[in-house]
Amino acid sequence: MNAMTNRLFHTLIFVFGSILAVLILFLGQLFPFFAQDYVEIATSLNQQQLEQVLNEQKIQLTPAEKEALLETYEIDKYAEEFYSIHKRLYVFLGVIMLISFVLMVTISLRVANNFIHPIINITRTAMELSKGNYRARAFANGPKTVIELRNSINLLARNLQDITKSRMIEEERLKTLIENMGSALMMIDREGNVSIVNRKFQTHFELDKNQLIGKNFLNLGMPTALEEFIDHVFLTEMPYRQQLQMEIGQELYIEQVYGAPVVGEHGRWLGVVIVMHDISELIRLEQIRKDFVANVSHELRTPITSIKGFAETLLDGAFKDEQMLLSFLGIINEESNRIQVLVNDLLELSKIEQHGFTVNALPTRVQDILIRVVDITSAQLESKNMQFEVEIEQDAMILGDANRLIQIFTNLINNAIAYSKEETTVTLRISTNEQYGIFEVKDQGIGIEKAEIPRIFERFYRVDRARSRNSGGTGLGLSIVKHLIEAHQGKIHVTSEVGCGTSMKVYLPLSQ
Numbered sequence: 001m002n003a004m005t006n007r008l009f010h011t012l013i014f015v016f017g018s019i020l021a022v023l024i025l026f027l028g029q030l031f032p033f034f035a036q037d038y039v040e041i042a043t044s045l046n047q048q049q050l051e052q053v054l055n056e057q058k059i060q061l062t063p064a065e066k067e068a069l070l071e072t073y074e075i076d077k078y079a080e081e082f083y084s085i086h087k088r089l090y091v092f093l094g095v096i097m098l099i100s101f102v103l104m105v106t107i108s109l110r111v112a113n114n115f116i117h118p119i120i121n122i123t124r125t126a127m128e129l130s131k132g133n134y135r136a137r138a139f140a141n142g143p144k145t146v147i148e149l150r151n152s153i154n155l156l157a158r159n160l161q162d163i164t165k166s167r168m169i170e171e172e173r174l175k176t177l178i179e180n181m182g183s184a185l186m187m188i189d190r191e192g193n194v195s196i197v198n199r200k201f202q203t204h205f206e207l208d209k210n211q212l213i214g215k216n217f218l219n220l221g222m223p224t225a226l227e228e229f230i231d232h233v234f235l236t237e238m239p240y241r242q243q244l245q246m247e248i249g250q251e252l253y254i255e256q257v258y259g260a261p262v263v264g265e266h267g268r269w270l271g272v273v274i275v276m277h278d279i280s281e282l283i284r285l286e287q288i289r290k291d292f293v294a295n296v297s298h299e300l301r302t303p304i305t306s307i308k309g310f311a312e313t314l315l316d317g318a319f320k321d322e323q324m325l326l327s328f329l330g331i332i333n334e335e336s337n338r339i340q341v342l343v344n345d346l347l348e349l350s351k352i353e354q355h356g357f358t359v360n361a362l363p364t365r366v367q368d369i370l371i372r373v374v375d376i377t378s379a380q381l382e383s384k385n386m387q388f389e390v391e392i393e394q395d396a397m398i399l400g401d402a403n404r405l406i407q408i409f410t411n412l413i414n415n416a417i418a419y420s421k422e423e424t425t426v427t428l429r430i431s432t433n434e435q436y437g438i439f440e441v442k443d444q445g446i447g448i449e450k451a452e453i454p455r456i457f458e459r460f461y462r463v464d465r466a467r468s469r470n471s472g473g474t475g476l477g478l479s480i481v482k483h484l485i486e487a488h489q490g491k492i493h494v495t496s497e498v499g500c501g502t503s504m505k506v507y508l509p510l511s512q
Helices: 002-057 063-071 080-130 144-180 199-205 224-236 280-315 322-353 366-383 402-418 450-455 465-470 477-487
Strands: 184-189 194-197 240-248 251-263 269-278 362-365 387-392 397-400 425-432 436-442 491-497 501-509
Touching (some): 080 144, 184 199, 224 240, 224 251, 224 269, 251 280, 362 366, 362 402, 366 387, 366 397, 366 402, 366 425, 397 402, 397 501, 402 425, 402 436, 402 477, 402 501, 450 491, 477 491
Parallel strands (some): 387 425
Antiparallel strands (some): 184 194, 184 269, 240 251, 251 269, 362 397, 491 501
């Protein structure tokens, strides 16, 4: 912009200087003509005055004398006097030219400042706006036209700033919505390249954003079912919804997938958007509910059928045989107890699963709980000619409800005894780490298949149904145990090997 000012300034200097030089040169060239006229007029006046004097004085001269006398009054334009006048004239013109040049420079500089600097300021502001700096403002002063231009640029800048601010707010809201939505989202452009993915999608497929953006969806290694779904949306250009079963990272997921075309202005087709909602947990819970109803019905049907059958037999006359009467009444009593235990466990589980259930957690020594649990389970242990092996690496002071802890440990030990062969050992171990007190129950029983370990805490799930039912279990014990441990802010970890036994470790927070 300084170069523009310099060019304008130099242009004005050149134009004004040229005009002034031509004017001075022109005046200088006219001087001889003015001098010639002056000489002729002055000579003529002198001669007329001389003739007038001669006539008034009545002086008689011959023509030759008169002509010689008149010649003495002629003015010589090459005389010293004319040279001095000519010199003074050029000095005067030089001074005039110098003064004019100074005035011309001042005027040119002022013109450049008044017209170019405002334009420079406004131009710089416009360039900043073109770079996206909508905070830039013009502060130019000058003629009315420049002021109007400045005001227009500033108004444009304010409008652009407001629009940009609104757009940024909307983009931030949209980005927050997309990133934090519970469903996986992916947008694919019309060429089949991924343009938008959210965090849920990246986590679900264990892919980094750099591995997704700009890549064709067929090259991402996604499940075939999902690729076929996307192809269908591309081909039909219509909204489509489907429930897909996909294996991702060696885990099976059930996804409710929705796809729709993205249409821009004037009906221009931009691509498709895919939204995937993981309903695996809902399906699993629905299946658990169905299994629960079926299992409860099955568990109640057996004792109720027995009670009904023996009661009908007694009513048909079998009560007359005292020995048979006592036998049947004993069976009815035993089956009634099974129903009572099952109902009690269901009520206990329902109570524990209620929202807001808490335990009365107090500082408790695990060793004291273990002593009481061993006393409770000793009779069952002796019935199978088994023994306990107790290892206390370090006693733990934990935060827990003593009664609930007894319920947890008793259930675990009873399971270990029930699923173990006779004359085997159940190992009870107490240890600690930096955060938890650890209680471990290890048996030498039948063990659990690795695929079944995640399901053993489900209601009514049994590894060995015949053995569990014969042992009098309801299939609800481990489910109750898990909920009670979670109520203590703890966790349980299960390891097992078929035919070798099972180890269950309960981690409970230490008392500070």
